[in-house]
Amino acid sequence: MLQIHNLSATVADKPILKGLSLTINAGEIHAIMGPNGAGKSTLGYTLGGRPGYEVTGGEVSFNGQDLLALAPHERAAAGLFLGFQYPVEIPGVSFVQFLREALNSQRRSRDEAPLSGGEFLKLAREKAALLKLDMEMLKRPVNVGFSGGEKKRAEMVQMGILDPKLAILDETDSGLDIDALRICGEGINSIMRKPDKAVLLITHYQRLLDYVRPDFVHVLAGGRIVRSGGPELAVQLEHHGYEDVA
């Protein structure tokens, strides 16, 4: 589904990713762990196409398409979802309006018919219930006045509604209490653990991985994947830290 080959990227002229390679197949869940400053968030933003994150080398293919040639909104329409570590607040625009425009933009670009208001609300209600988020909250301005945990659950509701093929989730577990962590974890499993979908979890800690069991764990350090293994690698890192492996 996703092939990253020798990817290098700079932020404000500073090299952050230095020849990163990673392959993710459909049906797989991958976790990327690593110390602060290793380039974990930069990887997510670069794949999402954030302005200012400049690719200086390498290729990324997403379901056979050259991902790096697409604009950010086209990447989304192609099936990529980026869960933000710090979801952005947009006062004056409701979640319902924002997500309906987002979903219908994606559907139009795939030549699918847009959802009516009623159809959209039914879908939104179903996904909000999955993440135990009150539907009333989706009538409020995007992320405004939401707690850290509510923002992350709202990210997962967005993922449920947009139904991507690949989700890159940047520290979805940060700022979550233990209940919210379980709810988000179960949400990720229910939305994304399917044979035709894949997930890349970016995280510092093992704790999310107790709920969303990864098939592969990678250690990112100095802008490269320095080690890969199965779920046991995350446990090992939790006990011994990154120093031994990175």
Place this chain on the structure above:
Amino acid sequence: MSDLATIPTSKSEDWRYAPANALAQIWPIAVEEIHVAAGGSDALTLVQDGGDRSGGGEPIARQILLVLEDHAEFDLTILNLGGTYSRIAVEARLGKASRLFIGGVQLAGANDKLEIATEVTHAEPDATSRQIIRSVAGGTASATYLGKVRVERGADGSDGAQSVRAMLLSPTATANARPELEIYADDVKCAHGCAVGELDAMGLFYLASRGIAPRQAKALMLQAFIAEALKGAADADNLHAQAQDRLSRLLEGEL
């Protein structure tokens, strides 16, 4: 406000951004008076569009004199949508413990010259005034806010605030903002803030990452930007729809 008998020149601070030929066409400006009796409450929405979108259109100017008696309340919402010169000026005189809200939105494209001018006088104690002005300018347009809050001697307990923000969509657009305070009383609370900026890049990326195309993302961000000024209006939904329509055309061709 200013002497309405003679046509002002650009030397006059209150008219410095007005094109001289437009002033010659609209002068003299009739004063519309609104009076709110003691304890009464009223509201007004002004939607003004002096543009024909091809860059033509007649200049328009309205001059409103608003008198609030003691304990009166008034909500004024202004949507200034375009024109070669489109000005809305409000002079308000606030009685004891009265309350005035002015929410103003200006959406300027092409070569529009839009202007909101206010002069709010706290003449008696304990009155409150709030002004929230949001301007968007693209093309070679200019959007201007000239606003003065005057607190007269003895008008203690006055509370006046102006929040003025402008968003520029092109490097050739102009925003002018001049919030002023003139205070002759001792015990008052007055604040003004003013900022001119560009759309938040992180917000635009967030919308894009959900599949929203750049132009639509900008329209949503601008909707967010002007929302605060329209919050109090009774027909806010209708005003938002008109603003969205104008904004999308503004973003389409920078008109």
